[in-house]
Amino acid sequence: MARPSTTYGLSEAKLRQSQARRRLRELGEATPRETFPLEVGVRLAGGERLPLEAEALLRDSVEVAPAIALRFVLWMSAAGATRRGERTWTLQAARGAAEIVLGVCPRGILMAAESLRRGHRTGRQRERELQKLVGELGLAVGELDCRIAEAEVDATPFCAICLDATKVGQLRLRVVTIAGGVVRSGGLLHRWPLEGQIRRPPARPDEAAEVLHDARGAGIAVQDPDRIAGPLEALVRGSVALHEVRGMPGLCDLTEGQNAGRPVRRRRLGCAAGVRVARRREERGEPAMVAARVADMAAMAAARPALDDVLLEPQRRVAGAQLAAGFGVMNTSDVGTGKTTTTLRGQRLAARAEPGFRALVVVPAELCEQWAEEAERFFPEADVVLPEGMRGFARELVRFERATGDRPGLVISGYEQARRGVGELEVLTYSQLVVDEAARLANPETQLSRALWRLRARAALAICLTATPVGRSLEEIDALVAFCFEDRRSLSERRIGRSYAGFDTLSRERLREALGPLMQRVSRGELSGHMPELGEVETLRLSPGPALRELLEACESRIAALYAEVKERAATGAARGSALAAEAQRELARMRGVLLGGVTAARMAKDAESLRGSGGQVARLLEADGLVGRAIAEGSPARRVVAQAIADALQNGEQVLCFSEFTSHLELLGRALRDEHGVEPALYAGPTPKPEREAVKRRFRAGELGCVLVAPLGREGHNLQPASASGLVLHYDLPWEPRAFVQRSGRGARLGSAAERIGVLVPVLRHSIEERVAHLLLPRAAKAVEALARDDERDPLAGQLHGLAAELAADGASTLIEICERILAERANGRRRAVPVEEAPSPGA
Structure with missing residues (x-):
């Protein structure tokens, strides 16, 4: 006859308790004694097998994690505790069980869970909290004898045993790892907080060997059932390797094995310097392993300019790096310096060496036809397709693939089409994925970003084009770096934004070193003889x-x-x-x-x-x-002044682009120009049909239109070069971010423009929210300038905005605005004096 389930469960518990006590006697553990619970477990990850090859040095091939000592597990079972996961037990708060638990737990790391939450550092504080817990459990203080007030207590233990009460009145015990000592913050052993569990990815062999070495030095045993620790340490001590630094593509970690002491010696170098060290080692007969991404960065740094008779010398340098890249490249050239041309000519050269070359180009929908026109001009050998519709165009792509054969082919897609039809675009594989205006990748949680990440998995190489990689913070660069390398782990760590947030010279230099040749840039100064001069902003208060x-x-x-x-x-x-x-x-x-x-x-x-x-x-x-x-x-002073400025410019033979964030402002301005000045401007905005918008661009470039009023739809990527000898860009209002400001000005001041000079005018209304917008815009602009500009070059964004900063600083603005004004003024003149660290604003300023 079957016994009741409750009786059966009780028998099982007693059986486990009896087996644990018998096993303890076999180990010579007759009575409870303090047992340190933490050990370190090590095993190979994934499909790794012994013996480990040298290539394993470059892979995340070893799993290292905290583990619980066997004796501690047995004593918990002997006390009648029920294991609730890897490091948690519960037991009835009875005298005998409590005595065993207290006899096993080391006094220096025993505490109530509330003590850990409150950060108690002394034995007396911990004893009071334990006595409070005893009262909640209904035990006498003598039954749960704490006696840790006089014990020697480590103020910051790296391992703690935390006690608390469950909802049903049981005693719960949890082993916790705390940052400190052998448990490094964010390290392989820092996995067991009080609540939940932190998952860590596998580690490289050198990282694992260092953790095991530190653990042994701290007296912590190693659980090594597969006996891999010895071969692992031998491999690490006998090797030299260059590892990538995740999220910092320009840097590498050189690890050199040592015969004694710590397993390896580490040095952080630039990728090119690291590869030179590795080559010298190989020349001496010492094997040196080099990570693929490190070798890729070194190849980009050593790349020769591309041989192309259309590109100018600075553009050839960028095209050469694009050809040498194996994972990705960020082209952050200034607005109007020919990023589209450079990219297409680079693709043309790559296609010569790769039959069946395919590239997917994802751009704002407004620019699809413009890209197709540029491709016909600069990459005439390529077949081009612009898929129709938002979905259901996969068959069109398959037909294009078959018809193109070994000829190069370009697929040009708009953002919305890529977002909604990502599954259709995935039917092909691509040699390159080009993302124009790639700053949209800054937020990885948007639907567009997720779609682009899916497409990244279908392309061998990613090319991110943006003249404004820094908007609100440097973390936007982290998103672009992660996308280029298809590295989601670095996307979450955001190392660039968190490491180089200051305005000081050292942060700026280290930022450029960390980015290395991944970020390619052509400045307006390098093409000064081929582009119109962009004048300093005239600010009208x-x-x-x-x-x-x-x-x-x-x-x-x-x-x-x-x-x-x-x-x-x-x-x-x-x-x-x-x-x-x-x-x-x-x-x-x-x-x-x-x-x-x-x-x-x-x-x-x-x-x-x-x-x-x-x-x-x-x-x-x-x-x-x-x-x-x-x-x-009363009338609008801004509308009156701007309309007069446009009329005066047209009378002087200048073509005018006027930008605003609000179409309603532009419509009212257009009415004033018609009624008061007899000027008929064109409106480039969403309500204007697309064929008319394309006609507006063509007519303005041909000199047939004198003035175009441009809404946000037209501020990025469009070719709106004036045909007149000089032009004027008007910012009717200020945008929130510097990228929008510089994109506006760049519509007219572009490579190949007939104009010799482009003036810039910004009317700012006193006592309005615009002044607050300026206080947000200027620090962001100064940050962007510091991140991108070279020390010896004039920066166009600084040249446009330092006048506005000077106006606000003269009105008694904050110290931050004064620092921004100084930075922008010096960058505008191509002279950069180091801002002392004590003067630089904090990252949160």
Whole structure:
């Protein structure tokens, strides 16, 4: 007859307890004694097998992890504890079981879980917390004798045994690893926090050998069931290897095995220098292993300029690096310096050595036809296809592949088409994947980024084109580096952005060394004889009239007061602990959308009449208060000044590009030009049909149009070179990021333009949100300039913005703006004086 399940379970527990005690007696452990719980386990990862070949030095081939000592496991079983995972046990809080647990756990690392949470560092603090735990479990203090107050306690143990109570009144024991000593922060053994578990990828043999060496030095035993530790250490001590530094493509780690002491000696070098060291070792008969990505960076650094009669010398240098690259390249050349031309000519040279060459080019939809036209001009041997539709074009690609055969072929796709039809584009494999305006990869969580990462797996080489790789932070460069190397692990670590955040000279130099030849760049200064001069920005500080100023102040003060009221209500509700708190939090979430709309309304208020076409709640509120009507009656100073500036430029024979973030501003400006100055401008914006937009570009380049008003749709990648001897770029408003500003100016100041000089004009409205936008834009611009510009060259972005920074600094702006003004002024003149570290703003400034 079957026994009840409860009886059966009890028998099983007692059987495990009995077996554990018998095994302990065999090991000579008759009575409980302190047993350090932590050991280090080591085994080969994946399909690795002994004997280890030298190539294994370059692979993540060894798994090293914390493990629990066998004696500790047996004593927990002997105490009647139930194992709940790799490092956790639970047991009934009874006298006998508690005595065994306390007898086994070393006093110096025993603590209540709450002590770890609170960071208790003394024995007395830990004893008080343990006594509190005893009370919760209903045990007498004497039954759970702590006695650690007088014990010698390590203030920062790298291993702790944490006790707490479960919901059902059991005693729970967890082994925790803490950063310190042999457990390095973020290292292979730093896996067991109090809650959850941290997964670590396998390690290289040299990293594993160092951890094992440190563990033995700290008296920690090694669990090595497959007996790989000895062969592993012998391989490491007898070898020299160059390893890539994840996320820093220009650097490598040189590891040299040592006969005594630590297994290896490490040095961090540039990839080219590291390869030279490896070659010298090989010449002496010492084998040296070189990681593929390190060798690739060294080849790019040593690449000769491409032999091409169309490209200029600086462009040939970039094309040569593109030809030498095996994984990827970032072309961050200045706006207008011919990134498209350089890329296509480089592909033409690569196709000569690769029959059946295929490249996928992903660009903004507005630029697809422009890329096709450029390909016909600079890569005439290639067959080009622009797939139709958002989905269902896989058959079209297959037909293209069959028809093209061994001839080179280019597939040109828009962003939205790539996002929605990524599965269709995956039917082919590609020699190269080109991403134009690649700054869109900065956020890896967007649907477009995910689609591009899928396409990256289908291409041997990635080419990222962007003149503005730095927008809000240097972490955007991390995303591009990870994409080029198809390395998602470095994408999460973001080493560039977290290591080189300062303005100081040392950070700047180390950043360039860390990027190495992966980042290729042609500056405007190198092509100064072939491009129009981009003039310094002329900043017009406009003063609003009384009605407009009242409107601007209302946009900010009233919304801020409303937000403060909702926050106060949320805090009051939370303090009362009532349902009012949840309702207030929901209202606060709704109001965030209103506040974002308020920021937009504050920017649109530069021309108050544009608010009448807005459906935003804040705009309607301001209209109801009569503020909008009074400001309209007073007139817009920005519209008046900009219209006059455009009319004057046209009268002087200059062609004009005027940019704004808001189509409504451009429409109102166009009306003023027609009604007051008799000028008929063209509008390049979303509402304009695509054939008309393409016609606008052609007519402007031919000199048939004098003025084009450009919405955000047209600020990236378009060829809008003026045909006149000089031109003018007008920024009707300021963008949030420097990349948008420099992209605007670059539409006209491009390679091959007939103009000799392009002027730049920015009207900034005093007492408006534009001044706050400038306080965000200028530090970001200074960061971008420091990251990209060489010490001896004039930077066009600095040349355009240092005048605005000087204006704000003269008005008593913050110290940060003053530092930005100094950096931008020196970069504008091609002279860079080091900013002392103590003067540089912190990364969070």
